[in-house]
Amino acid sequence: MAYSFDFSAVFDYSDVLLQGILMTVQLTAVGTVFGVGLGIVGAAVMTSRSRILRVIVSAYVELIRNTPFLVQLFFIFFGLPALGFRLSAWEAASLAMVINLGAYSTEIIRAGIEATPKGQIEAGLSLGMNRVQVFRHIIISPAMQRIWPALSSQIVIVMLGSAVCSQIAAEELTYAANFIQSRNFRAFESYFVTTILYLALAIALRFVLKMVGNHMFKRRSHA
Amino acid sequence: MSLVKLQGIRKSYGSNEVLKGIDLTVNEGQVVALIGRSGSGKSTLLRTINGLEEINGGALEVDGEMLRPGHTNLRALRMKVGMVFQQFNLFPHLSAIENVMLAPVVVKKQNKAEAREVAAACLAKVGLADKEKSYPDQLSGGQQQRVAIARALAMQPRVLLCDEITSALDPELVNEVLNVVRKLAEEGMTLILVTHEMRFARDVCDNLVFMHGGKIREQGEPEQLFAAPATAELSQFVGSVAFH
């Protein structure tokens, strides 16, 4: 038996694929911007002196890191409407991505903050800065620089994990693939192309994150 | 007149009492060196003077700013007290001039142009006018320490604390830093230094304070103290340090 490959059956749906890619990119962008923002706040709290806030944030982090992303997504999309909190598939998917990345990046950024030499903090305090000023102007930038590679990897993981959002009919790339193969019955070709597209997206994302890092932590050339 | 006044300062870490009632007065324009063996409490004492260590007893006053146990207006105190550390502690993500500008902009709310001018003047003062744009890791230890001094000066402190600021430096870089301190002393800056540079202490300081076991054992003019130590501990200490 010889299977005859027909990739044109997939490319006939290239507009669907394109829509899927677009939504995956959007979900990733929203998830990254707000997720990392949440992570910075979370990490600030985790390294603060307020015990109550620390307990709350670590409960959040542990809850998210020890439950499946799919279940988190279902809870937001199917569970929350019971409380009158109804979201579209896209909104639910975005929120789930933000909450998920927020938890992981809290942990990652916290490690970066904790690596701050104590002397730098004392130098800031001795200049009359308060704790918030020390965090903003002294701690956070070198901390982000330290953990940027680890955070970048986590962002890529979350981008790939967004495939799960097809399960609530968020029309991202995997949803597009499912849709196409249900129409053309070309499962191999559909998922092959999708695999390559994810690979390309991941490589592109790593590149973009590297550029963003270079820009944010740029150092002028030797004076 | 008296600028820094310590009365019965006590400080413990757990059950370990490191400062056992320190009385010390430093007058405006005075240069005071704290000397003594490692572990005698010199750093701890210096750190209490700008509130980096909480005190358990006694009172401290700098230029009218009071500090007692439990009572803390650290910000007001720290605005009057500058500090330079053994390990420089520059901010690695900021250039030399940004290091110097940061606190005036953030704490004193100076506008950036004004702060930049002040910072440039401070860097020029420590001989680093040409290093404004350099980052800490592009500077030698001696240069980093001079930036750290400029950073403290930019806040226009009434008194500058220096904790073994040449101890982390290669020997050939020590003098460029000491010369800056010497210049500040000549200009009338009030200085409290922890130092192992005995020759420097003898030449530059008005007053020498010998600490031992969390107490001030002896104090007085350097020549006098070195020539005729009153206590066995100080004569032992003087014998153990080199005058290079």
Ligand SMILES: Nc1ncnc2c1ncn2[C@@H]1O[C@H](COP(=O)(O)OP(=O)(O)O)[C@@H](O)[C@H]1O
């Ligand atoms: N953070 C700290 N926690 C506990 N003990 C400390 C701490 N800092 C200093 N000490 C102790 O206080 C004593 C005095 O230390 P320090 O002031 O650093 O002495 P010096 O600067 O004269 O060498 C030492 O016995 C030291 O072990």
Ligand SMILES: [Mg+2]
């Ligand atoms: Mg010390």
